[in-house]
Amino acid sequence: MSLARILLLSVFASCFSAALYGEYRQHGTHVHGEGELLVVLEDQALDISFRIPAGDLIGFEHAARTPEEEAAIASAKALLRDGDQVFTLTGAPQCELVRSSALFALTTHDHGEEETEGPTDNAAQAQEDEHGQHAEFHVRYKYQCTEPMELEAFVFNIFEHYPAVEKVKTALIISSEQSAATLTASQPEIRIKECRFSIGSWCVF
Numbered sequence: 001m002s003l004a005r006i007l008l009l010s011v012f013a014s015c016f017s018a019a020l021y022g023e024y025r026q027h028g029t030h031v032h033g034e035g036e037l038l039v040v041l042e043d044q045a046l047d048i049s050f051r052i053p054a055g056d057l058i059g060f061e062h063a064a065r066t067p068e069e070e071a072a073i074a075s076a077k078a079l080l081r082d083g084d085q086v087f088t089l090t091g092a093p094q095c096e097l098v099r100s101s102a103l104f105a106l107t108t109h110d111h112g113e114e115e116t117e118g119p120t121d122n123a124a125q126a127q128e129d130e131h132g133q134h135a136e137f138h139v140r141y142k143y144q145c146t147e148p149m150e151l152e153a154f155v156f157n158i159f160e161h162y163p164a165v166e167k168v169k170t171a172l173i174i175s176s177e178q179s180a181a182t183l184t185a186s187q188p189e190i191r192i193k194e195c196r197f198s199i200g201s202w203c204v205f
């Protein structure tokens, strides 16, 4: 792993730490097919949050225009809120879901192309959707675990539900120890108790 990549991961982790405390980027960028996941275990509190481009789940990234699109958003949110469907905690950490939430968030950004002003009317809105409008799902879960040290692995099942999700950049913070991994359909699991090697406080999987 190069130093540049380690630095990037550090930035990612700090961005995500901020995100966890309610500072989600409103105008950030995302890459279609890629999600970001943060798992934080501190004492008995397990906080999991992730963001994923809406297009990878429901095929569009604008406010719902039809009842069908509204239903697609609602059904994705319902699935995402259900932690049991979205990930698996192996071992016996005895975690109980305290609360979960799933938001459909419209974002506006470009991909290094021309800047676009915010929409001022319907025509501008349509233009924006095609050129600068994006949307993401922002999902959070809060668990309380009575045996947190028994947590063996975290398996992200998002790939089974949504094949358009190609990879998920993941940061894991356990008792202030940070680690990182990129999860894919063929490697959806983070082993909590294994590191191939570590650099400083970073565990590299």
Ligand SMILES: [Zn+2]
Pocket (backbone or CB within 6 Å): 030, 032, 053, 055, 061, 133, 134, 135
């Ligand atoms: Zn997008």
